[in-house]
Amino acid sequence: MKFTKKIAFSVMLIAGISSANAQKFEGLAKTPPMGWNSWNKFACNVSEQLIKETADAMVSSGMKDAGYEYVVIDDCWQVKRDSLGFIVADPDRFPSGIKALADYIHSKGLKFGIYSCAGAQTCGGRPASRGHEYQDALSYAKWGVDYLKYDWCFTENLNAKGAYTTMRDALYSAGRPIVFSLCEWGDNKPWLWADKVGHLWRTTGDIYNCFDCVKDHGTWKSWGVMQILDKQEGLRQYAGPGHWNDPDMMQVGNGMPVNQERAHFTMWAMLAAPLISGNDLRNMSSETLNVLTNKEVIEINQDTLGIQGFKYAVKDSVETWLKPLKNNEWALVYLNRSKSQKSISVDWKNFRVNDEFSGRLFDTTTKDIFIVRDLWLKKVIGDTRKTLQATIAGEDVLCLKISKKPVKKQK
Ligand code: GLA
Numbered sequence: 001m002k003f004t005k006k007i008a009f010s011v012m013l014i015a016g017i018s019s020a021n022a023q024k025f026e027g028l029a030k031t032p033p034m035g036w037n038s039w040n041k042f043a044c045n046v047s048e049q050l051i052k053e054t055a056d057a058m059v060s061s062g063m064k065d066a067g068y069e070y071v072v073i074d075d076c077w078q079v080k081r082d083s084l085g086f087i088v089a090d091p092d093r094f095p096s097g098i099k100a101l102a103d104y105i106h107s108k109g110l111k112f113g114i115y116s117c118a119g120a121q122t123c124g125g126r127p128a129s130r131g132h133e134y135q136d137a138l139s140y141a142k143w144g145v146d147y148l149k150y151d152w153c154f155t156e157n158l159n160a161k162g163a164y165t166t167m168r169d170a171l172y173s174a175g176r177p178i179v180f181s182l183c184e185w186g187d188n189k190p191w192l193w194a195d196k197v198g199h200l201w202r203t204t205g206d207i208y209n210c211f212d213c214v215k216d217h218g219t220w221k222s223w224g225v226m227q228i229l230d231k232q233e234g235l236r237q238y239a240g241p242g243h244w245n246d247p248d249m250m251q252v253g254n255g256m257p258v259n260q261e262r263a264h265f266t267m268w269a270m271l272a273a274p275l276i277s278g279n280d281l282r283n284m285s286s287e288t289l290n291v292l293t294n295k296e297v298i299e300i301n302q303d304t305l306g307i308q309g310f311k312y313a314v315k316d317s318v319e320t321w322l323k324p325l326k327n328n329e330w331a332l333v334y335l336n337r338s339k340s341q342k343s344i345s346v347d348w349k350n351f352r353v354n355d356e357f358s359g360r361l362f363d364t365t366t367k368d369i370f371i372v373r374d375l376w377l378k379k380v381i382g383d384t385r386k387t388l389q390a391t392i393a394g395e396d397v398l399c400l401k402i403s404k405k406p407v408k409k410q411k
Pocket residue numbers: 039074075122123124151183205206
């Protein structure tokens with residue numbers, strides 16, 4: 001046994017910790033986590049100043065009020081291990097240390113997240129947690145970490161379920177409730193085993209900053225928004241309160257035109273995906289901010305039933321998506337995947353969908369009247385007595401909420 005491993009092991013013994021009863025922390029992430037992560041925009045260019053300014057901007061921009069909560073530093077905050085094997089933050093970029101940074105974020109009423117990896121090194125080549133899981137979990141607990149994203153690089157010969165369970169147990173033993181975000185890219189089908197291990201799991205490789213493209217890096221690929229969306233097929237039954245499919249952090253605000261941003265954000269809402277922004281919150285256009293803080297679309301995502309939406313139909317490049325919501329309401333989204341404008345006609349008199357998975361029925365064929373609200377126009381656009389005619393710009397959405405009209409009581 002290596003010296004550092006021995007220390008971690010002794011720390012466990014001294015603390016009287018046994019992983020026999022370990023489990024994931026229950027009661028966390030009852031709705032999809034919302035926050036910000038440094039990777040998509042800043043990659044390894046992270047610092048204490050950036051993270052603090054981001055936390056400030058999350059509050060001053062109104063994102064916190066809209067529900068964003070976690071401020072997560074991704075890779076490259078760490079540089080080495082000390083002589084006892086404890087992880088050390090980059091002293092040039094984080095001169096006040098991680099604890100002070102976590103305190104700052106907490107003082108803003110926000111929560112603090114950090115990144116590590118199950119392998120020997122992180123994807124960015126920094127020291128990772130393999131063989132140091134309990135020790136790292138103790139550091140995180142001591143610093144006041146609330147969220148851990150745990151990656152999957154340099155994991156030769158590791159069993160994914162085993163490696164993630166080890167970190168789960170380590171976090172549990174350290175005693176501080178931490179949302180555990182598995183970033184294993186879907187390689188080992190985490191949806192089949194991770195609901196007992198973590199609170200969210202990546203379902204795909206990395207998102208790329210484009211709406212509809214594949215970026216080939218040679219040995220690996222990253223995926224546009226539409227490519228990631230397609231990879232969610234067949235996964236909805238695995239998501240629910242406390243355990244979410246994670247189609248990766250958002251690229252909203254990183255350069256896409258607003259129609260694509262709106263479509264991206266709406267589809268992440270429909271997928272009950274974690275809403276982790278990945279742009280520079282200090283310098284956002286008002287268009288981007290309006291997308292990220294559309295409270296009615298966020299409500300669809302944060303609906304407490306926690307039922308992931310599903311694609312119901314495709315016609316002429318326009319997809320129809322449905323998501324059951326509490327109070328027997330539904331979100332209904334038309335996603336125009338083509339680059340040209342499309343016209344649609346919604347014939348409510350013939351619209352009846354039985355969602356077997358949720359046991360819920362979408363049915364506007366009855367005598368009941370339903371109100372149709374456009375969540376981007378932020379207004380009621382009619383009801384189900386009249387066929388809806390609409391046009392949808394290329395690579396954009398029509399996002400509707402369908403609610404039963406209350407019956408007026410007779411006097
Ligand atoms: C992997 C992850 C990304 C990011 C980088 C950091 O590629 O999937 O989300 O965390 O590593 O190096």
